[in-house]
Amino acid sequence: xxxxxxxxxxxxxxxxxxxxxxxxxxxxxxxxxxxxxxxxxxxxxxx
Numbered sequence: 552x553x554x555x556x557x558x559x560x561x562x563x564x565x566x567x568x569x570x571x572x573x574x575x576x577x578x579x580x581x582x583x584x585x586x587x588x589x590x591x592x593x594x595x596x597x598x
Contacts, residue, residue, distance in 0.1 A: 576582055
C-alpha cells in the first residue's frame with residue numbers, strides 16, 4: 552500500500568464517520584433550523 556492510497560482511504564473513512572454522525576444527529580432530533588440560527592447570529596454580531 553502506498554502513501555497516497557493510505558491517505559485517500561483515511562479521508563474516505565473520516566468522511567463516512569462525519570456522515571454517520573450527521574445521520575445520528577437527525578435521528579436524535581439534535582438539529583437547529585438553519586434560517587433562524589443564521590438570523591440569530593446576524594443579530595448577535597450586527598451583520
